[in-house]
Amino acid sequence: MIRHRDVEQLQQLSQAPGKTLTVYLDVDQTNPANRKRQFETHLKDLLKQLRASHPDDEELAQACGEVEEITKRIEPTGRTLVLARHRKLGVTFRKVIRIGLPSFAYWSNGAFLRPLLEALDEHERFGIVLVDQKRARLFTVFLGDIEEHKDLISQIPPRPDAPTADKLRSQSRMERHHDESVSTHVRLVAGEISRLMEHLEVDRLIIGGNVGVASELARALPKRLRGRLIEVLPIPLAASTDDIRARASEVQTRLERAEELEVVRELLKEVRKGGRAVAGLSATLEAINEGRVWKLVYLQGLALDGGVCDHCNMLFDPADERCAVCGEKVDAEPHMVDRMARAVLERGGHVEMVDGPAAEALRSVAEVAALMHS
Ligand SMILES: [Zn+2]
8 A cells, every 4th residue: 555654755765865776567467477476577677778778887786686686575466566776875665556557667866756656646536435324434545555544433313113003103203313313424424524535635435335325425415525426336334345445446447447538539539630649659659759749548568569779769660670860779679668658757748558448449540659749
């Protein structure tokens, strides 16, 4: 789980004087290429490349050795390992996060945090409230991790369920009392949620539990929160945190897919009219080399071969043997997509990996494409 203090630690590292080795490594175990700890081999390749571009840097060589050792002890419990090692300070940040980021290694003054910070910024924090007549549970889900915050319990008299004829009058009074108490409870929960949502910076809200009470709660939300409510779902109040996380992640995936589809549609529209987008490897590489890419878009899990000129960092088609700029020999790059993502990120651009319907729409035209600065 990545928490606020992790980001603070990272930001300190990013401001520390001296060099930091920052590594983003795809360790996702749903990808067969990463199983049996093969991500360690991928890391070796990345570090070898990095060292090739800093040939006499002894400090880098040592930092690479340390990072390889640290990675051997990493459990691949998520999708991306984020690791930043500052040798002189003897400080290492390591975290396996549940979102996919392109793999690469950086050697720079200050940790290279933009990909991570951008992901933190883009990913919405979900609040989930489960409520029934008596209780309420509040969770937040962020970057695929779930946290339970507080068990809200308001004491209310139980609804009588075995009425007797002579108690009818008091029964109806008790029911009224009960209903009022439920309303009080719902109002209390609504107030508590709005306080916590501000405090926890929740962007989206899901309500579950008892459907009747949940719907009442949805209506009782302050106006400014109603816009953040996505839906009321029949999640049992006693559901396990794993179940709740899974439900939230379904909703989140659906929202993300819809947003990706939006991006791809815009991109394809621009490609069709010859506007500010290009599709296909060659055209995309050209746009990257010219520093014109605003957002690189590619199919999730895409692997491509390509070439790189170590001399001037230009990226080429796998068929190109000589750098079109300096004439040096082009080196083969087996992880071309990561390399392209890195080039775009380093120049202040963005990267979007698409899956589902957005991927199908993109695939009908190309595997990789780019929206350009206008
Ligand atoms: Zn060159």
